[in-house]
Amino acid sequence: MNRRGARAWAVLALLAACGGARAEPAPSPPGVSQALARTASPVDFDFDSIDDRPVSAPATRGKPTVITFVTTSSLPSQAQVDFLVAMARNDGGRVNYAVVAVEPGESRELVEVYGRALGTPFPVAMADSATLAGGGAFGDVSGVPVTVVLDRSGRVVWRADGRVARSDELRGVLRGL
Numbered sequence: 001m002n003r004r005g006a007r008a009w010a011v012l013a014l015l016a017a018c019g020g021a022r023a024e025p026a027p028s029p030p031g032v033s034q035a036l037a038r039t040a041s042p043v044d045f046d047f048d049s050i051d052d053r054p055v056s057a058p059a060t061r062g063k064p065t066v067i068t069f070v071t072t073s074s075l076p077s078q079a080q081v082d083f084l085v086a087m088a089r090n091d092g093g094r095v096n097y098a099v100v101a102v103e104p105g106e107s108r109e110l111v112e113v114y115g116r117a118l119g120t121p122f123p124v125a126m127a128d129s130a131t132l133a134g135g136g137a138f139g140d141v142s143g144v145p146v147t148v149v150l151d152r153s154g155r156v157v158w159r160a161d162g163r164v165a166r167s168d169e170l171r172g173v174l175r176g177l
Contacts, residue, residue, distance in 0.1 A: 079164045097122035111126060
């Protein structure tokens with residue numbers, strides 16, 4: 001088993017030991033089309049970052065942004081974060097990346113461990129109450145992972161629900177931004 005595989009199993013064991021394994025919500029239909037995902041206006045959001053790096057609309061303006069909504073108990077979410085970690089290391093400061101945990105506030109410590117274990121070089125945040133309730137700036141994100149791409153102005157230009165968006169797919173979307 002390679003290092004990444006060993007790390008994945010270590011994260012799963014840690015999550016199980018911390019009580020992070022719980023039932024997942026039913027996934028949304030896979031892959032919302034790009035045309036349906038577009039928004040005419042910039043999205044306004046402000047999530048509670050676990051490490052003081054802002055995950056908000058003002059902090060992401062000026063660069064393309066990839067935000068992924070995850071739960072700590074979802075293997076597809078972990079795979080999505082792994083893709084984003086590799087992309088972020090390659091992209092330097094040209095693209096904003098962030099992970100938002102769709103978890104209640106009492107799971108904050110677990111989310112901190114999750115972010116460290118996966119080696120996220122970008123901010124990890126907690127979802128706000130509106131997002132947890134199925135609303136909020138990005139609508140229903142319960143079918144994790146949900147990956148959203150924002151243009152430089154903060155408008156949603158692409159979204160994938162309930163599936164892992166591979167690096168080459170995300171690169172194709174980011175290429176025109």
